[in-house]
Amino acid sequence: MRYVSRANLKLLLDDLSGQYRVFVPVRKKDSRFYSRYEGSMDDVVIGEVRAFEPLKAFFFPAVEKVAEGFSGGSFPHEKDRPVCIVGVKACDLKGFKVLDHVFGQEDEYPDPSYIKRRAENLIISSDCTMAIETCFCLALGLKPFPQEDFDINLSPVGDGFFVFVGSDKGKQIVERHAGLFEEPGEELSSAQEKSRLRVIREVERNIEEHGVPSQDRYQGIIEKGYESAVWKDEAESCVECGACNTICPTCHCFLLYEQMKGDEEFARFRMWDSCLIKDFARVGGGDNPREHLWMRLRNRFEKKFDYFRKVADIYACTGCGRCISACPAKIDIRDVLRKLVEENE
Numbered sequence: 001m002r003y004v005s006r007a008n009l010k011l012l013l014d015d016l017s018g019q020y021r022v023f024v025p026v027r028k029k030d031s032r033f034y035s036r037y038e039g040s041m042d043d044v045v046i047g048e049v050r051a052f053e054p055l056k057a058f059f060f061p062a063v064e065k066v067a068e069g070f071s072g073g074s075f076p077h078e079k080d081r082p083v084c085i086v087g088v089k090a091c092d093l094k095g096f097k098v099l100d101h102v103f104g105q106e107d108e109y110p111d112p113s114y115i116k117r118r119a120e121n122l123i124i125s126s127d128c129t130m131a132i133e134t135c136f137c138l139a140l141g142l143k144p145f146p147q148e149d150f151d152i153n154l155s156p157v158g159d160g161f162f163v164f165v166g167s168d169k170g171k172q173i174v175e176r177h178a179g180l181f182e183e184p185g186e187e188l189s190s191a192q193e194k195s196r197l198r199v200i201r202e203v204e205r206n207i208e209e210h211g212v213p214s215q216d217r218y219q220g221i222i223e224k225g226y227e228s229a230v231w232k233d234e235a236e237s238c239v240e241c242g243a244c245n246t247i248c249p250t251c252h253c254f255l256l257y258e259q260m261k262g263d264e265e266f267a268r269f270r271m272w273d274s275c276l277i278k279d280f281a282r283v284g285g286g287d288n289p290r291e292h293l294w295m296r297l298r299n300r301f302e303k304k305f306d307y308f309r310k311v312a313d314i315y316a317c318t319g320c321g322r323c324i325s326a327c328p329a330k331i332d333i334r335d336v337l338r339k340l341v342e343e344n345e
């Protein structure tokens with residue numbers, strides 16, 4: 001394990017900017033947003049808590065041109081310069097488990113732009129150094145610090161960071177910039193352990209206060225709760241805005257559409273879609289298998305807590321709490337899970 005001071009991290013990011021488009025989290029009021037690194041660390045917050053936007057936006061953009069013309073052989077994304085995203089949190093990294101299953105399987109329906117970005121982009125993740133009221137990652141079996149799916153992880157201590165290497169790409173970067181890193185002392189190690197424990201306690205407190213059941217109690221809650229009154233009760237206040245889908249690091253449904261320019265030029269685009277919106281499942285002829293809003297709300301939970309469990313042995317939720325903050329109707333996924341678990345036991 002190594003240590004890098006904040007001043008030396010700046011030098012590292014300066015150098016990486018030659019190869020990557022570097023994005024760093026910057027605090028604005030009470031939230032953190034990814035912003036293009038322009039050579040200054042002044043407003044950069046590497047620790048704290050997850051960014052407002054989900055990480056998926058760097059790998060599966062909200063709107064993307066996926067094809068143009070009819071020539072074949074080249075894709076718009078091939079011109080992209082790779083991205084380095086700094087300060088990514090463990091809850092967003094878990095999103096890869098779902099997105100890789102959907103877009104990244106070479107033998108199923110591989111998505112060339114997603115696969116290219118996964119291979120080329122660089123993840124410099126970081127521990128959370130605080131929890132906000134909506135964090136409940138521990139209930140989903142995660143810790144508030146990354147344990148996998150990063151190239152380099154930064155664990156903030158003092159005026160710098162412990163450095164963990166998580167991939168060959170990360171190892172090469174650390175080796176290439178060996179002069180920027182040093183051996184951490186005993187005192188720093190103990191401060192780092194204490195910081196991690198403190199954040200775990202904060203998330204535990206959130207979970208306790210909201211009575212959030214842990215994932216070992218989710219088995220069968222959707223099937224058994226299929227006719228539960230929960231769906232209609234919760235859907236009463238839903239305004240069908242789709243924010244819970246777009247803000248979620250694991251939601252991945254999309255819509256394809258074409259645009260013509262003149263008679264000759266053609267382009268196909270992909271944009272994020274939302275399963276809460278009425279037309280999401282409408283088919284030709286006008287039939288809609290999920291006509292009522294409560295059916296669509298149930299479908300969202302079914303996909304996350306039943307379908308993905310069956311096809312990929314994971315729950316498609318990371319406990320990031322974004323959908324709780326984003327929902328104008330104050331629908332809280334933790335309450336829905338608690339009610340379903342209580343009805344099931």
Ligand code: SF4
Pocket residue numbers: 244247248249250251316317318319320321322323324333
């Ligand atoms: S469902 Fe909500 S809490 Fe779970 S990963 Fe998506 S946004 Fe985060």
Ligand code: SF4
Pocket residue numbers: 237238239240241242243244245276326327328329330331
């Ligand atoms: S964010 Fe809330 S109101 Fe909007 S679609 Fe989702 S559940 Fe409904």
